[in-house]
Amino acid sequence: MKPSALAHARARSCGPLPLGPGAPAPAGMTRLTRADSTGQALPAWPDGATPSLLEEYQVPPVAVERSGETRRVLATVLKCCWTDLSVDPWPGVPAPVELVLDTYRALIGRTDDLMRNWAVGALRRLHDSAWVAVHDGLVSLGPRCALWPVESHAQLQELVRRIPEPDRAELTVVADADIVAAAEPAPGGGMRAETGAAEFDDLLGGYDERRRAELVAAYMAVEHAAEPVQEARFAALRDPALRHTLAEMLARRGRVLVQHRERWTSGYDDGCAPALEPHGPAAEGWALGVSERAVLTLVLVHSVAIPRAEGLLPEDSWLSPHPTPVEELRRHTQVPIGELESALRVLRHAGLLTQVKAGEEAGGYVPGPQFHRLTPAARRRLQEELILAAGPHTPLAAAVRARRSAP
Known part of the structure; x- marks a missing residue:
């Protein structure tokens, strides 16, 4: 696999890639450069399209926990950090x-502690x-904000103007400017965005405008939709030739198409x-922690x-209508309660777990939408890992270990 494809896979898995002094960004990425020439790299949108394109096709994007509140807090941060509307x-x-x-209090008109807790959670x-x-x-503003297209700036300016200013004259003990001056420079301060080399022009250049748009739409759908999308909804999924080009686009970012009957x-x-x-060669700090893995394993087991094993789920399914109650997780794990709650939050945010309700009581947790994205080989690996975790001393686990150790 090409290094650029692996870099894109890492960026999708773990966020912005750190870059050394003067190191170029991989193809298809935007370089965010600091004053000392170090920086970060983020995948750029193909043809300037963003996940908002999914709205045109009425395809729901990946869900965000407390999405309305999170959007309002992001708008508030934009209001506070974008002080000069004449620049980007x-x-x-x-x-x-x-x-x-x-x-945020001024925006929503509430001052209670619950509101503050919600806002702090959204900031996190x-x-x-x-x-x-x-x-x-x-x-x-975080590095992902650097990818906002120029065409959206006018709308963002109008949003900022509509957010009210807080009344802080009697509450502020230390001026905001003094707080900023006294603090250490924030990561990302003083950075500039440098657009990298185009990545898909050689693949898309041979198509007319309509088919090019169809390819980009299908790309955004399979990459950013919450669930597999219907083949009939996207021409680039229906047409084998276009689907081949789409697969090539994905391959350049370390991705593949995954089919679920007539959905992709x-x-x-x-x-x-x-x-x-x-434990991979470049995976330090990239994977889930021990607590998150333990909690995810428990949910998959239950x-x-x-x-x-009881015949209630087909062999190839990793999605389940059978939630694992939180009480069950507390009973079967040695993870402290605080770490358990933190692990559940991380797993929800990553789309690996979904919280479901059952009547008036919490139903518990089930595997999240990311399990739709497993390739057949990944499904087999996960099945083996689950066997080793749930029954390490069983004959089946011994067979798995023997097969893995075979030359």
């Missing part, structure tokens, strides 16, 4: 966390997904697995393995 919004200027929270989610950067009491999505190329494994 990113990178903007850092703003104190308290200014962001006060502005936005930080984890690189939409904002929270550092040393300051909030900055995308997943990681199996060739990416060694480098994305927790929601998939046990129902499958």
